[in-house]
Amino acid sequence: MDKDTKTRIATFVVIVLFTVLFARLFWLQIVYGKRYERLSMENCVKQVIIKAPRGLIYDSKKTILAETRPSYTLYLAKGEKISYLEDSLNLEFQELEDKRLVRDIPFHTVCMIEERRANIPGVDLVAEPVRRTYFADTLSHIIGYVGQISKEELKTMKEYTAGDIIGKTGIEKQYEKYLKGENGANYLEVDAKGKEIGIFSPGRQPILGNNIYLSIDMELQKMCAKAMSGYKSGAIVAINPQNGRVLAYYSRPGFDPNYFSPCIKEDIWRKLSQDPNFPLFDRAGKGRYPPASVFKLVVTAAGIEKDLVSEHSYMDLSCKEGIPIGNKFYKCWKKHGRLDLLDAIIQSCDAYFYQLGMQLGIKNIATYARVFELDKKTGIDLPEESEGLIPDEEWYNSHYGKKGWSRGVAANLAVGQGEILLTPLRMATFISTIANGGIIYPPTLVDSIVSYNGKRVFTNTHHDKKVKLDGNTIAFLREAMLEVVQNQYGTGRAAGIQAVKVAGKTGTAQNPRGKDHAWFACFAPYDNPTIALVIFVENAGMGGEIAAPTARKILMYVFQKRE
Template sequence: MKNHRLANIPGSTRIGYWAVLGLATLVLIARLVQLQVMHRTDYRLQSDQNRIREVTLKPLRGLIYDRNGNLLVNNHPAFSLYAVPYELRRNPDLYQRIAENVDRTPTVLKTIVQQNMRGYFQPIRLMRQVDMAVVTDIEEMRTDFPGVGFWIEPIRSFPSSARASHVLGYLGEVTTEELEENTDVDYEPGDVIGKKGIEKIYERLLRGESGLEYVEVDAFGREVRTLKSPPKKEIKPGLNLHLTLDSELQHVSEELMKDLRGSIVMMDLQDGGLLSLVSKPDFDPAELSGVISTEVWDRMQYDPDHPLYDRSVQSVYPPGSTFKLVLAMAAIANDVVKPSWSINCFGSYRLGRRVFKCWRPKGHGRIDLYQAIEQSCNVYFYQLGLKVGLEEWAKFSRYFLLGRKTGIDIPLESAGIVPDKKFMDERYGEGEWTRGMMLNLSVGQGDLLVTTLQMVQFAGLLAKKGVYYTPHLLQSIYDPISDRTESHEADSLRIESISERAYDIVREGMRLVVNGENGTAKLARVTGVEVAGKTGTAQNPHGEDHAWFIGFGPFENPKVAIVVLVENGGGGGAKAAPKAGELLKLYFDINPDQSGDTLPEK
């Protein structure tokens, strides 16, 4: 170091610092004496009178209706018991007196208070959903229960016969993480928040806005009166939501899937609204609203059938033969073959040393594209798959919005998987995967995975020849304050770059699936309405095949698309198609004006 020795700091400089420190300290202490000694009684009086407390008023959560105005989710009044810690401390036997009235021991109550203590004057919730009898008993003996009272905290109830538990979701107490994520909204510990489904995704609409009022409290923190000034901030109740669901279709769909595992989705092709969205097994939403007992929660968590798992948007499945339609579209649109191109099916196809079977051991004989769709011939599609190739097949799969999320307004949607060359290279190594894998993909097996929601959207795309709307559940929002309804209009979208001719040919094949002599889905027929579709019987590593059906109707002017999936149900034609037929019939019974064209005379 250079000469960094400090020339002696002049005494005046040092004294300056001592003087500033001394003077500042003197002034501060003088001020303290002035405030805390000389004027302490004045200030004590002011602080005693300064007992204006801000009280948050909780808004009522919005209700949820179906498309016809049937109530799906309602609010049910419930009382929560609270106590003020200050009073509990002053009256040690208060715990005992409360415990005598409710189903809790004094020790439990004490623990609750210790865990939730946020200041002596902040009331603590001791119990939710207290019996009405307890409320009246304690209210009658008010004077014995200083600082004890009730808050009205409604819980959800479900008046409809349609459960729609995965759609509607449920509420739960807000967690610390949720508090931190939502700092722009005034959540408080103990508030409820949507945890799943519509309750979660439209939380902000349903919740409403808390109000504030200023309450004068006495020396014990008890509310004396509500002040007019400062003016209170009015509560804004939550908005009511009208869903696209039809509670009757939803209910019948649920009944059809009773005791089964799987999913049914029906979509209104005029706006993409979902008429029913079923995942089975489901749960009783009432059991999950309000206080959830550990017994109920454990039962749902550890049920081997996973009732909390949403099989309509979250689970992914191999689509089986329903996916042959993608390959057919690609083949025609790319002019790989003409629909009249035919092969001879002997019940199996040999590629190299491997033999790939058709589902019909004795074979389909000589068939063209229409018949191959109608009868779901594997051998035909094996050969078509080799002609079209993986990249084109994957490209068309993506055209039909498969392998990505549909954007439905429900949380936790899965994207599924559509393998392409890049995917296969990454999964199996470059050049390590075989043409045999393409054969599997051609019939909807292999690494391909879809959700049922994606498949109903796909059926709709074929029905409307490329025109579609984003699938959704919200139809309109009603604001009870302004008495105004705001409709949720979905934008009409369109897939370009696929010729109408390709649609016409594939749709004709689908018409034959239901209406042809050898069709695999004859059980999906509906009297008076021409329905088209495709069955699927998907092999899977977890036992029996999954039964699939996708379809739409009426054929000429489609109004509704449907998908039925029965996990491990067996054949699509036998297990899935009849359920679809029954629901389509119900739909056209409910909406006779939508049946459009009549079945051509035979």
């Protein structure tokens, strides 16, 4: 190979090398320049998220029910080891994907970390608000609790990131999108070891969550808790029958929502979840129970609407502590003798309603229960509630076969026993409908939602629906309920208070696994009702002896401010 050829080859190689070099430089500088600039910035600039405090929750009188308190979370910079920190700070860490080590650090530990900051590089203390709920278990099934978002929730809640705190139950969950706020951020300059050098840019401030105003009267709520304090379990619901606003909503036993914020400890969770009294279960809106004799009001409405009975109608058989049906004897709680419809309601005679139930049949009983929408969910603004069970002929045929049940089933249903099930909340909306003359209002817990700067972003509207019943039928139900409390023979007379006409109905639900459940459903004042109140006490005894006096305590507070 001659010298010229070698020179040409060398020149060609040099040109190729420089071409490749310049092409690579072009690729890095021009095509991917912005990307590498961003990566470089990320190595020297650290984004510090400023968590937005959740909105506050108030009662109807602007008492704070839930707020956020200041708290610190310990984070570890990428690549750092944590073993030496556990020893020096006396904390147990659970290293997460985002390097969050421990939440809600005690204040003395925060001070210790700040004092040793120079000796523990790569550790960040980040202010993260923690939820605080007041009045503890009195409000637990209304407010609910918050907790760390799960992997399953992250799949559908794209605007959140791992470690975020969200509403898990109650109002906290139902109105999460209003309460959560918008996070802010600061941008800090750091060195190669992650040590902060200074502020790179001021970033953006967080936007606080919206504030929620409930219809709940906290003083009334506390009175309900006090009135139930002598019993192991039950529920109380109070509603304004003129618009459906929920004034009190209490389930016993409850729990302390603060256990869950920011994260519940394993031993506490085990204790709550294994408690035989089920404190996490909302008996007011999810517990379903036989409505007992309160359901006689539905059967009465059906009988009147079908022209089977009127106020002074008698049945063929008088009550001799019950009546024979087929080859069985269906018991009544007392020997009432011969009563008309009004007195049968006043004294809660089962024998009368056994006969009326069989005249109506299962189909008509179910039809008129559905007129009051007792088979549906109420539509309350909570994430979970149970619908009622109103069995009809189709239901019995599918469960027992066409020949697997007798006409005695209708007798049992007529006194609110058997397979029929209602929640205390649904019972309260039913009584509200009678109280206001026949209008169904879906119950509501939230009155309004207001932003941090005072702008109203949501106002609850109260939709109504008229029941398809004759006005005289509703009027008779109201009159009969008044006599249950005011009449000397009325089973609900223990709920009466001076100067205020109270109308009500007792119920005692048979329980094959223990003592009977006690019911009392009422409204007051009779002429212009402002409260419909339902008391349910589990495994306690008779409604007139247990639930009615409990209602009286609450009504005394409402109308006379006496406890």
